Amino acid sequence: xxxxxxxxxxxxxxxxxxxxxxxxxxxxxxxxxxxxxxxxxxxxxxxxxxxxxxxxxxxxxxxxxxxxxxxxxxxxxxxxxxxxxxxxxxxxxxxxxxxxxxxxxxxxxxxxxxxxxxxxxxxxxxxxxxxxxxxxxxxxxxxxxxxxxxxxxxxxxxxxxxxxxxxxxxxxxxxxxxxxxxxxxxxxxxxxxxxxxxxxxxxxxxxxxxxxxxxxxxxxxxxxxxxxxxxxxxxxxxxxxxxxxxxxxxxxxxxxxxxxxxxx
Amino acid sequence: xxxxxxxxxxxxxxxxxxxxxxxxxxxxxxxxxxxxxxxxxxxxxxxxxxxxxxxxxxxxxxxxxxxxxxxxxxxxxxxxxxxxxxxxxxxxxxxxxxxxxxxxxxxxxxxxxxxxxxxxxxxxxxxxxxxxxxxxxxxxxxxxxxxxxxxxxxxxxxxxxxxxxxxxxxxxxxxxxxxxxxxxxxxxxxxxxxxxxxxxxxxxxxxxxxxxxxxxxxxxxxxxxxxxxxxxxxxxxxxxxxxxxxxxxxxxxxxxxxxxxxxxxxxxxxxxxxxxxxxxxxxxxxxxxx
Amino acid sequence: xxxxxxxxxxxxxxxxxxxxxxxxxxxxxxxxxxxxxxxxxxxxxxxxxxxxxxxxxxxxxxxxxxxxxxxxxxxxxxxxxxxxxxxxxxxxxxxxxxxxxxxxxxxxxxxxxxxxxxxxxxxxxxxxxxxxxxxxxxxxxxxxxxxxxxxxxxxxxxxxxxxxxxxxxxxxxxxxxxxxxxxxxxxxxxxxxxxxxxxxxxxxxxxxxxxxxxxxxxxxxxxxxxxxxxxxxxxxxxxxxxxxxxxxxxxxxxxxxxxxxxxxxxxxxxxxxxxxxxxxxxxxxxxxxx
Numbered sequence: 001x002x003x004x005x006x007x008x009x010x011x012x013x014x015x016x017x018x019x020x021x022x023x024x025x026x027x028x029x030x031x032x033x034x035x036x037x038x039x040x041x042x043x044x045x046x047x048x049x050x051x052x053x054x055x056x057x058x059x060x061x062x063x064x065x066x067x068x069x070x071x072x073x074x075x076x077x078x079x080x081x082x083x084x085x086x087x088x089x090x091x092x093x094x095x096x097x098x099x100x101x102x103x104x105x106x107x108x109x110x111x112x113x114x115x116x117x118x119x120x121x122x123x124x125x126x127x128x129x130x131x132x133x134x135x136x137x138x139x140x141x142x143x144x145x146x147x148x149x150x151x152x153x154x155x156x157x158x159x160x161x162x163x164x165x166x167x168x169x170x171x172x173x174x175x176x177x178x179x180x181x182x183x184x185x186x187x188x189x190x191x192x193x194x195x196x197x198x199x200x201x202x203x204x205x206x207x208x209x210x211x212x213x214x215x216x217x218x219x220x221x222x223x224x225x226x227x228x229x230x231x232x233x234x235x236x237x238x239x240x241x242x243x244x245x246x247x248x249x250x251x252x253x254x255x256x257x258x259x260x261x262x263x264x
Numbered sequence: 265x266x267x268x269x270x271x272x273x274x275x276x277x278x279x280x281x282x283x284x285x286x287x288x289x290x291x292x293x294x295x296x297x298x299x300x301x302x303x304x305x306x307x308x309x310x311x312x313x314x315x316x317x318x319x320x321x322x323x324x325x326x327x328x329x330x331x332x333x334x335x336x337x338x339x340x341x342x343x344x345x346x347x348x349x350x351x352x353x354x355x356x357x358x359x360x361x362x363x364x365x366x367x368x369x370x371x372x373x374x375x376x377x378x379x380x381x382x383x384x385x386x387x388x389x390x391x392x393x394x395x396x397x398x399x400x401x402x403x404x405x406x407x408x409x410x411x412x413x414x415x416x417x418x419x420x421x422x423x424x425x426x427x428x429x430x431x432x433x434x435x436x437x438x439x440x441x442x443x444x445x446x447x448x449x450x451x452x453x454x455x456x457x458x459x460x461x462x463x464x465x466x467x468x469x470x471x472x473x474x475x476x477x478x479x480x481x482x483x484x485x486x487x488x489x490x491x492x493x494x495x496x497x498x499x500x501x502x503x504x505x506x507x508x509x510x511x512x513x514x515x516x517x518x519x520x521x522x523x524x525x526x527x528x529x530x531x532x533x534x535x536x537x538x539x540x541x542x543x544x545x546x547x548x549x550x551x552x553x554x
Numbered sequence: 555x556x557x558x559x560x561x562x563x564x565x566x567x568x569x570x571x572x573x574x575x576x577x578x579x580x581x582x583x584x585x586x587x588x589x590x591x592x593x594x595x596x597x598x599x600x601x602x603x604x605x606x607x608x609x610x611x612x613x614x615x616x617x618x619x620x621x622x623x624x625x626x627x628x629x630x631x632x633x634x635x636x637x638x639x640x641x642x643x644x645x646x647x648x649x650x651x652x653x654x655x656x657x658x659x660x661x662x663x664x665x666x667x668x669x670x671x672x673x674x675x676x677x678x679x680x681x682x683x684x685x686x687x688x689x690x691x692x693x694x695x696x697x698x699x700x701x702x703x704x705x706x707x708x709x710x711x712x713x714x715x716x717x718x719x720x721x722x723x724x725x726x727x728x729x730x731x732x733x734x735x736x737x738x739x740x741x742x743x744x745x746x747x748x749x750x751x752x753x754x755x756x757x758x759x760x761x762x763x764x765x766x767x768x769x770x771x772x773x774x775x776x777x778x779x780x781x782x783x784x785x786x787x788x789x790x791x792x793x794x795x796x797x798x799x800x801x802x803x804x805x806x807x808x809x810x811x812x813x814x815x816x817x818x819x820x821x822x823x824x825x826x827x828x829x830x831x832x833x834x835x836x837x838x839x840x841x842x843x844x
Contacts, residue, residue: 038411038441052755073763081759084439087788088756091780101777102761135784140304149760166438168303168467169508194441197511236442239470239511239533247540256515264522322795344804352799359792362800363741364734366717369587373811378730378801380809387590387811391582395574400581408741422800 001028001063003049003079003157003188008058010044018044020212021058028156029186031179033199033220036209036233042192045209046159049190051075063156080155084162086139086146095121095137095145096130099152116152123181124148125174140171147178157188164195176202200224200238200254208233225251266335267294267430267461268315273329275310275319284310286485288329294430297452297462299472299493301507302482308465311482312432314338315463317346334430348379351423351431355438357415360422361407368410368418369394369403375426393421397451413444420451430461437468449475473497473510473531481507497531512536593815594718600642604817605719606726607825612706614828619702621835625691628698635705644712651712655704660697667693716740722814730808734797742786753781 003026010019019041026032026049034042047053048060051067051074060067062075083089092098099120103113121127124144129137134145143166150158163175179189179202193199199206199220206223208216210233216223223229224237225245237245237254244253244262253259270290276283285307292298300308313319320327321343331338334349354360365371369390376386394400397417402410407418416436423431433452437445449471455462456475466472472479472493479496481489483505489496496502497509508514512530516539519525526543530536574582595602603611612635619631632652639648671693673686720733757777758764764774797803837843 037443038413047755050759052759071763071765072758073761073765076759076761083752083756083759085752087785088753088781089760091777091784105762105773135788138305153761166435169506170303196442234443240515243512243515243533243536243540246537247544249540249544256511256518259515260518260522263519263524316799318795318798322791322798342805343798344801344806347798347801347804352795354792354796354799356789356792359789360796360799362734362738362797363745363793364717364737366715369590370811375800377809377811378804380804380806382809383591383811383813386809387587391574391578391587394582395578400578404583404586408744419796426801 001156002026003063004059004061005045005048005055006059006061008048008055008060010048010053011056017212019048022048022214024207024214024217026157026188026190028188029183030188030205031183031203032188032190032205032207033203034190034192034207034209035194035196035199035235037235040209040233041212042209043161046081046161046190046192049157049159050079050081052081076155077153078155079157079159080150080153081159082147082150082161082163084165086142089146089149090134090142093133094131095126095134095148098134098145098149099130101149103152116154120148120151123151123178125178140167143167143171144174155187157190158182160189160191160193162193163191164193164198172198196236196238197255200241208235210234220254221252224254265294266291266332268292268334268463269330269332270314271330271332273314273327273331275314275328276326277310278324280325282485284325284485285314288485288487290480290487290490292461292463294461295459296477297456297464297475299476299479300463300465300482301467301469301472301479303506306482306505307485308482309434310485311480312352312434312463312465316350316352316432317341317343318352348426349428349430351426351428353416353419353423353431353433353436355435357412357419357439360419361410361415363408366406367404368399368407368421371407371418372422372425375422379426389425389427390421393425396424396454397421398447413440413447416440416444416448417451420448424451424455429459431455431463433462433464435465435467437466437471445471469497469508470510470512470533473513481505494531498529590811593813594721595815596715598642600638601713602815603821603824604814605714605722607817607821608710608714609719610825611828612710614832616702616706617832618835620699621832621839623839625695625698627835628695628702631702632698632705635709639709639712642713648709648712651708652705655708656701659704660701663700664693664697667696717812718814721810721812724808724810725814730802734802738793746782746786749782749785750778754778756781 005022005024007021007023008019009017009021011017022045024045034046036042044053048055048067051060051062051070051072054060054068062078067075090098092101096117099117100113103116121130124147126141126144126148129141129145134142137145143163164172167175182189191203204220206216206218206220207214208223208229215232216226216229224241230237236242240256240259241254244259245251249259250262253262268290269292270288273285273288274283275285288311300311302308310319313323314331315333317333317338319325333341362371362374365374372390372393373386376389381389394403397420399417399421402414407415410418436448440448445468452462452464452475464472464476476493478491479493480487481496481501488505489499489501497513502509509517510531512533512535516526516529516536526539528535528539530539615631615634619628635652636645636649639645668685668689669683671686671689672684673688675687676684677687677690678685716737720737724730724733754764757774762774762777763770764778
C-alpha cells in the first residue's frame with residue numbers, strides 16, 4: 001500500500017516545467033516532510049500525490065491505481081489533502097455540518113457517520129466547537145476544523161500543507177498529538193513545511209526539493225548533516241542543530257533532546 | 265517620552281460574551297521595540313487594534329478605561345491623524361494591497377497621495393523605501409500578481425514611506441517562508457536603528473529575542489508581565505501562560521534540569537554558542553587536568 | 555463648461571539627481587519612474603484625449619445613433635467606432651470583440667424583433683410566424699441601435715484605462731471613496747476567478763465531486779460558491795482597515811502621482827462639436843427634420 005511517483009513530471013498549460021522527473025514512494029504509516037524553497041516544486045509534487053494534478057509524463061499510482069484514471073474527488077477518499085488556508089475549504093454553517101457534509105452526500109448510514117464525525121472531532125480537538133459557526137472561531141481553530149473534515153474520510157494518507165503557520169504552542173501540541181495518533185493507526189502523514197524545528201522534532205523522513213527536483217530523500221539526521229544539500233536547496237538547519245554543529249558536539253543532533261542526551 | 269499609556273482598560277467586542285481585554289494597564293516608552301506574546305486569543309491583536317485606534321473606529325464594543333497615545337487621549341484623536349502618526353502592518357498580505365493601483369510604485373505612493381505630499385517628494389520617498397526593502401526589481405509589477413512574501417514587503421514599504429515614528433506590526437511573518445521572514449525582520453532592525461517605536465506581535469520567539477527590547481506577555485485578556493526581554497524570557501510566568509521560549513533558552517533550561525547548567529542563560533544562538541563553548545572548554549580543561 | 559483647468563504640471567526639464575546607492579540605481583527602471591513626472595500618455599493622439607472628453611464624444615455618437623431615425627445613423631455610428639479604434643491603434647482587438655458582440659447580441663436581437671413584429675408586407679413565412687419587410691427593417695434598426703450603444707461602451711474600455719478615468723473624475727471633485735469602490739469592484743471580479751480556482755481545488759481534495767456530469771457540477775456549486783463569497787466579504791473589513799492605515803480617510807487635500815495633461819483648446823472644440831451635434835439630432839428628431 002503506497003503512493004508511488006515514477007519519473008513524474010508536471011508542466012503548466014503554458015509549457016513551463018514545475019516538477020521534473022520525480023520518483024518518490026510514500027508507504028502507509030510513514031511520516032514524511034517535504035521541504036525546500038518556494039518554487040522548488042513541493043506543492044506541485046504534493047498535488048500529484050492526491051491526483052489534483054495529473055503528471056504530464058511518468059506515472060503516479062495510489063495503491064496501484066494510476067491517478068490519471070480517476071477524478072480527484074474519488075482519490076480524496078484515500079488521500080486527504082488539507083490546504084494551508086482553511087477558509088478555502090470551509091462553507092458549513094456549523095462545524096458539525098462541515099464534518100457531516102460528505103457522509104450525507106455519499107449517503108452513509110447514520111451510525112457510521114455519527115461515529116466517524118465524533119472520532120474526527122475528537123482527534124482534531126474541536127469537539128467543544130461542533131455547534132459553532134466556523135466563521136466565529138479563531139483562525140487556528142478553523143485550521144483544525146478543516147483537518148477534521150478530512151479525517152472523517154479516514155484516508156490512508158494525509159497531506160498537510162503548512163500546518164504550523166498561524167498556530168501557537170498549544171496548537172502545535174495538538175497537531176503533534178494528532179500526527180502521533182494517525183501514525184499509530186497506520187495512516188501515512190506527509191507535510192509540506194518551512195518549519196524546520198517541526199520537521200526535526202516530528203518527522204523521521206525528509207524529502208528535500210530544489211529547482212524542480214528531489215535532491216535528497218532520507219532520514220532527517222542524514223539530510224540535515226549534508227551541507228551540499230542544504231546549500232543547494234537553500235534551507236537552514238533547526239537552531240539547536242546548527243549550534244551543535246558549530247560547537248562540534250555532533251552533526252547528527254537535531255533536537256534539544258538529542259543535544260541534551262549527548263551532553264549528559 | 266511616553267508613547268502609549270493604558271489605564272485600567274477593558275474592552276468587549278460587540279457580539280462577544282467575554283471581554284477581550286480586562287483591566288489592562290501599561291506604559292510604553294518611545295524608541296523601543298516591544299514584542300507582544302501570548303497564546304492565540306490572549307488579546308494581542310485587540311491590544312494593537314486599540315493602540316492604533318482601530319478600536320473603536322472599526323470594531324464596536326464596550327470600552328472602559330483611559331488610553332493615551334502620543335500624549336493625547338484616544339477619544340480626542342481624529343481618526344485620520346492617527347494614520348499619519350501611527351503605521352500599521354497587518355498579518356494578511358493579501359488584504360493589505362489596495363487593489364486599485366496597477367504597479368508597486370503607485371501602490372507605495374498611495375499613502376503619500378492621501379497625505380497630500382507633493383509629487384517630487386513623493387517620488388523620492390518611494391525610491392528610498394524601495395531601496396531600503398530591496399524591491400527595485402518589482403516596482404513596475406502589478407501588486408495583485410505578487411507572492412505573499414513580496415506583498416508583505418510592499419505593504420511594509422507603503423507604511424514606512426509614510427514616515428510615521430510609531431509602527432504597530434501584527435504577526436507579519438505568520439504566512440511567510442523563512443527567507444521572507446528574515447527579510448521582514450531585517451526591515452524591523454533597520455526601523456529600530458532609525459529610532460522608531462515599534463510594537464510587534466509575534467510567535468517566533470527566536471526572532472523576538474534578537475530584536476525586541478521589551479516584551480509584553482498576555483493571557484486571557486490581561487497583561488501578566490511586561491519587562492526587559494531577557495527578564496521576561498527567563499521568567500517562570502511564561503510556563504504558566506503557555507508561551508514558549510527561544511529554542512536555545514529551552515536547551516539551556518533542559519541542561520539545567522539534568523544538572524549541567526550553563527554559566528549564563530542565553531536567549532540568542534550567539535549567546536548559547538559562547539556559553540556552551542565556555543562550558544565545553546572548562547570540561548576539557550578539567551578532563552585534561554586529570 | 556464641463557472642463558475646469560487641470561492641475562498645472564510642474565515642468566521638469568531634467569529629473570533631480572538621485573541619491574540612492576549604485577546597486578539600486580542599476581536595478582531601477584528610471585524611465586518608468588520618470589514617467590510619473592510628466593502627464594500620463596498612451597502615445598496616441600486619440601487615447602490621450604481627456605477621459606471625460608472621450609466619454610462625451612462616444613456618448614454623443616450613441617445618442618445621435620438613437621435620436622436620428624432610419625438605418626444610416628446607427629450604421630455610421632458603428633462604423634465610426636471602428637475607425638476611431640484603428641486611429642487609436644486598438645483596431646484589431648476592438649474589431650474582434652465587436653464582431654463577437656454583433657453575433658451574440660446583435661444577431662439575436664435582430665432575429666427576435668424580425669420574427670415577432672407584425673407588418674403588412676410578408677416576405678416569407680415560417681409556419682405561423684410571418685416575417686415582414688417592416689419587421690426586418692425594425693429588427694435591423696433596433697439591433698444596430700443596441701450595437702451602437704454597446705460599441706460605445708466596448709470602445710471606451712478599450713481606449714481608456716480605468717485608473718485614468720478615475721483620476722479625471724477626482725480632478726473634478728468626485729470623492730476618492732467613490733472611485734475606490736469602482737476600481738476595487740473591477741479588481742474583485744478578477745480576484746474572484748482566481749479565488750474560485752483555489753476553492754475548487756480545495757473542495758475536490760476533500761472529496762466533493764466537481765468534475766463529471768452536470769448534476770455533479772451543480773451539486774458542487776454551493777460548497778464552492780460559499781467560501782469564495784464569504785472570503786471576499788470578510789476581507790472587505792480588513793481591506794477597509796488596511797486602507798485606513800494608508801491615510802485613506804485623512805482630511806486635507808490629496809495629491810496625485812499620476813497626472814493628466816491640461817485639456818487643450820482643440821479638445822474643448824471637439825467636445826463642443828459633439829454636444830452641438832447631439833442637440834441638433836435631438837431637436838431635429840422632435841421637429842421631424844429627418
